[in-house]
Amino acid sequence: MPVSPFDWIDDEARRRAGAGLVRSLRxxxxxxxxxxxxxxxxxxxxxxxxxxxxxxxxxxxxGAGSTGSRLxxxxxxxxxxxxxxxxxFCGFEAALVFSSGYAANxxxxxxxxxxxxxxxxxxxxxxxxxxxxRLSRAVTAVxxxxxPDAVRKALDGHRGRAVVVTDSVFSVDGDAAxxxxxxxxxxxxxxxxxxxxxxxxxxxGEGGRGALAAAGLxxxxxxxxxxxxxxxxxxxxxxxxxxxxxxxHLVNTARTFIFDTGLAPAAAGAALGALRLLRDEPExxxxxxxxxxxxxxxxxRAGLTAVRPDAAVVSVRAPSAPEAVRWAADCRAAxxxxxxxxxxxxxxxxxxxxxTARADLTERQVAAAVATVVDTAPGRAA
Numbered sequence: 001m002p003v004s005p006f007d008w009i010d011d012e013a014r015r016r017a018g019a020g021l022v023r024s025l026r027x028x029x030x031x032x033x034x035x036x037x038x039x040x041x042x043x044x045x046x047x048x049x050x051x052x053x054x055x056x057x058x059x060x061x062x063g064a065g066s067t068g069s070r071l072x073x074x075x076x077x078x079x080x081x082x083x084x085x086x087x088x089f090c091g092f093e094a095a096l097v098f099s100s101g102y103a104a105n106x107x108x109x110x111x112x113x114x115x116x117x118x119x120x121x122x123x124x125x126x127x128x129x130x131x132x133x134r135l136s137r138a139v140t141a142v143x144x145x146x147x148p149d150a151v152r153k154a155l156d157g158h159r160g161r162a163v164v165v166t167d168s169v170f171s172v173d174g175d176a177a178x179x180x181x182x183x184x185x186x187x188x189x190x191x192x193x194x195x196x197x198x199x200x201x202x203x204x205g206e207g208g209r210g211a212l213a214a215a216g217l218x219x220x221x222x223x224x225x226x227x228x229x230x231x232x233x234x235x236x237x238x239x240x241x242x243x244x245x246x247x248x249h250l251v252n253t254a255r256t257f258i259f260d261t262g263l264a265p266a267a268a269g270a271a272l273g274a275l276r277l278l279r280d281e282p283e284x285x286x287x288x289x290x291x292x293x294x295x296x297x298x299x300x301r302a303g304l305t306a307v308r309p310d311a312a313v314v315s316v317r318a319p320s321a322p323e324a325v326r327w328a329a330d331c332r333a334a335x336x337x338x339x340x341x342x343x344x345x346x347x348x349x350x351x352x353x354x355x356t357a358r359a360d361l362t363e364r365q366v367a368a369a370v371a372t373v374v375d376t377a378p379g380r381a382a
Contacts (some may be wrong), residue, residue, distance in 0.1 A: 012377035018321035020196055021342055037295075037355040038337040042312045043202050043274075043284045044360030046234035051273045055235070058269025066262035073250075074262025082272045083239070089275055090201070090210050091218030091226065092241035096250055099263050101198050101228030101238030102128040106135060108194055108226050108240050109165065113138040117161040120154045120176065120191070123148065124170045124347055129196055133165070145170075145347075148181035155189040162191035168211035169199035172346050172354070174292070174313025176204075179215040186222065193217070194224045202232020203289060203311045207282030211311075232278070232288075235270035237263040284359040288312045291366060292357035298370040304377060312357040315341075316373065317350060323378045324351035330376035336369055 023300040045051050058078060066074040079097055087095040098104040109132030113119055117138035121129060124145045133140040138161075143150035151164055164186050166177045179195065186193045202209030212218040212225050224242035229235045240250060250257055278284060292309040299306045305317040318324035328340035331353075339354035346352065353373065361369075369376050374380065 019343075020320070025087055031120035034337040035365055035369060036334065036337050036358070038339045040199075040231035040297045041234055041357060042232045042288045042356065043234065043278065044358045045232070045274045045277060048234065048274070048277065050277050051270050054273025055266040055270035056210070057267040059264075062265035062269075064073075064266070068262065069192055069258065069260060071258060074263075075242050076265060076268075078265055078268050078272070081260065081269050082275075085272055086227075087241055089279065090197075090225065090227075091177055092243075094220055094244040094247040094256065095239050095241045096247045097229075097263055097268065098238040098240070098257060099260050100236070101196075101226065101230065103129075103256040103260060104228070104238030104240050105129050105196060107250055107256045108131045108224060109133060109163070110136045110256075111250050111254040112192065112194070112224070113161060113248070116190075117163065117301055118155070118158045120151050120162065120164045120282050122166045122170075124172065125165065125167050126171055126196060126198070127165070127345075128314050129165055135181070140308060146175070146178055148178055151182060151185045152188065154155050155185065155191055156375055158189070163187065164191050165194040166196070167199070168195050168197040169204070169313065171199060171313065171314040172352065173307040174199075174309040174354075175307060176211065176312060179211060179217060183215070183217055183220070183223065192222050192224060194226070195242040195304055196226045198226070198228040198231060199311055199313060201227045202278060205285070208232065208278050208285030214320045221335055225287075229267065229271040229274075233239065233271045233274035235274060236267040237271060280336050287359040288357050291359065294366050295355055295357060295370060299373060300376050302374045304371070304374065309357070314355040316353045316355065318352055319378050321351045324353060327353055327376060327378055328346055332373045334376060336372040338373065358365040 004335050068074045081096040105128040113136040115137045119133050119138045119140045121142050123142050141154040143154050169176050197210045202208040204211045205213035217223050221243050226240050229237040281295045292312045296306050307315045324340050331338050341354050342351045343349050
């Protein structure tokens, strides 16, 4: 009998199962059934009436889809309004909206580098940054996590274009990059600094203006930011922010902009509505950080090993990948949704539960979440 060309997939599936690394989809219903500490809805805006209303109005006015790529029919005045609002809110000269934060990172890395360029990338960067480095055709130097001196060494002696890329807040452990020191290392050698602020927007900086605003780097002529609209803003999509000439260059060269369908009007409208809400209610950013700190303090007092959060992500170490899976499942059975990070999603190979703080969580919900995580921890569950 002929051998199926996909028989190798069965071998891979058995290997994943044996290592406790099987992933599966779990569709949720429209009505929340669990206390949610797994999503990235940091400010609790994905269901806010002002945000969903803006999405609905945009869909009624502009239609369900953008109808084409941004350079053909996919750009609307709504997209332009969103780009202007993002740039002004975050303190940059210009912005360009993409269909996802992933696409925004690929665009920035591939369009700002190329053959003969050097990218210096933090070892803890998000997968979209890693893929952007791979697609760029640039030489990529992966340096130890949050180490400005290692960045200096990697840049030393390079002639030509160079970009240092880092997450502002790392999605696995929730720690923040040393942006001021990294900017100093870049300026010593004339390199650009590219920061993925996906987990900083809405949480860090005055009123949630982001990690670069907090570091005093927003709007600098040698700094570019990428971000997502799907976390603090409760919508979907991504953006690149920076000097106007950088944005113009991306319009003309970034393949994930030129050849991708534009962001759906409903998502653009929702993000714009969330930005307006954040501008009117800046205290939401501080509340998200406070909830994260409360989660960390209570979990560590209970004897669990957690990483002190710099934004809204709280990472709790698990003994192994299979035990992390069981721990997350036990939390779910007890009514709490938490993230479960295992290899290859974690660069150090250490499995974790990841809890995401939300500005709209009550004190009672925080206490209940901590009690569930503690009671179901490996070695403690009955």
